[in-house]
Amino acid sequence: MKLVPKSEVIIEYVGVPRLDYERVQELYSKIQSKLIDASGAATKVEMVLVEGGCFNMGSDKGALLEGPVHKVCLSSYEIEKHEVTQKSFQSVMKTNPSRFVSAELPVESVTWQEAHKYCKKTGKRLPTEAEWEFAARGGTTTEYYWGEKFDSSKGNFCDMNCDMNVRVADASDGYKYTAPVGKFPPNPLGLHDMSGNVAEWVSDWIDIEQNYYIISPKNNPSGPTRINAPDFDGGANEKLLRGGSWGGGIETLRSAWRKAFFRGYRFENLGFRCAKDI
Numbered sequence: 168m169k170l171v172p173k174s175e176v177i178i179e180y181v182g183v184p185r186l187d188y189e190r191v192q193e194l195y196s197k198i199q200s201k202l203i204d205a206s207g208a209a210t211k212v213e214m215v216l217v218e219g220g221c222f223n224m225g226s227d228k229g230a231l232l233e234g235p236v237h238k239v240c241l242s243s244y245e246i247e248k249h250e251v252t253q254k255s256f257q258s259v260m261k262t263n264p265s266r267f268v269s270a271e272l273p274v275e276s277v278t279w280q281e282a283h284k285y286c287k288k289t290g291k292r293l294p295t296e297a298e299w300e301f302a303a304r305g306g307t308t309t310e311y312y313w314g315e316k317f318d319s320s321k322g323n324f325c326d327m328n329c330d331m332n333v334r335v336a337d338a339s340d341g342y343k344y345t346a347p348v349g350k351f352p353p354n355p356l357g358l359h360d361m362s363g364n365v366a367e368w369v370s371d372w373i374d375i376e377q378n379y380y381i382i383s384p385k386n387n388p389s390g391p392t393r394i395n396a397p398d399f400d401g402g403a404n405e406k407l408l409r410g411g412s413w414g415g416g417i418e419t420l421r422s423a424w425r426k427a428f429f430r431g432y433r434f435e436n437l438g439f440r441c442a443k444d445i
Contacts, residue, residue, distance in 0.1 A: 305355035322363030365438030
């Protein structure tokens with residue numbers, strides 16, 4: 168350690184760099200350039216056509232919220248092949264809320280409102296949860312799109328590297344947190360990460376009584392009408408999440424899994440993808 172006269176107001180410690188104004192500005196510039204590199208020019212977003220049809224939505228094998236199984240018929244629509252990346256999100260929204268920063272990682276820590284706004288700005292919309300599940304199943308009727316039993320090679324979940332208490336101690340998917348979009352095999356429709364990576368916002372409100380599946384219309388259901396209530400952490404103001412995530416247990420990767428979440432919350436395992444009418 169070297170002390171210098173008080174008039175110079177400098178104390179230097181061996182091995183610890185001195186941070187003056189110029190150095191702070193340099194570090195700030197590096198951070199900014201990294202974020203700019205992460206956005207860059209927007210890449211072309213691939214859409215997948217989902218032909219209209221009918222399917223049995225929900226499950227009687229999971230949580231009460233997932234049932235009862237009921238028949239739903241949908242018109243044709245398009246949905247994005249991948250979860251929205253940070254590069255795409257930042258190029259449109261001029262910001263990146265993500266905790267794990269990299270261009271091809273899915274954007275996360277995004278609120279429902281921000282996801283809705285992004286989709287609207289790009290001429291699209293959030294999918295309904297019926298559209299989401301129909302696309303996720305890809306014509307399958309099993310618990311997971313690949314079968315009845317979990318397969319750790321199919322999606323990014325809470326594996327042995329995960330810090331959550333739901334981790335699977337004897338399996339690894341190769342990632343502790345989020346994975347670049349498209350790293351795991353697609354489902355039968357060619358959609359990636361419909362099981363795992365980040366849980367995805369859909370457009371639907373959650374019915375505070377949790378009985379919408381009982382009264383849901385058969386054709387093109389869009390969820391219950393929102394109850395007029397102030398924004399607080401309660402059913403009247405919660406939207407739905409689908410698909411499971413890197414921080415979730417294996418049951419969250421099931422096609423019928425659904426969870427209510429306050430629409431203004433941010434969490435590093437929440438993302439989305441957009442859909443489009445045709």
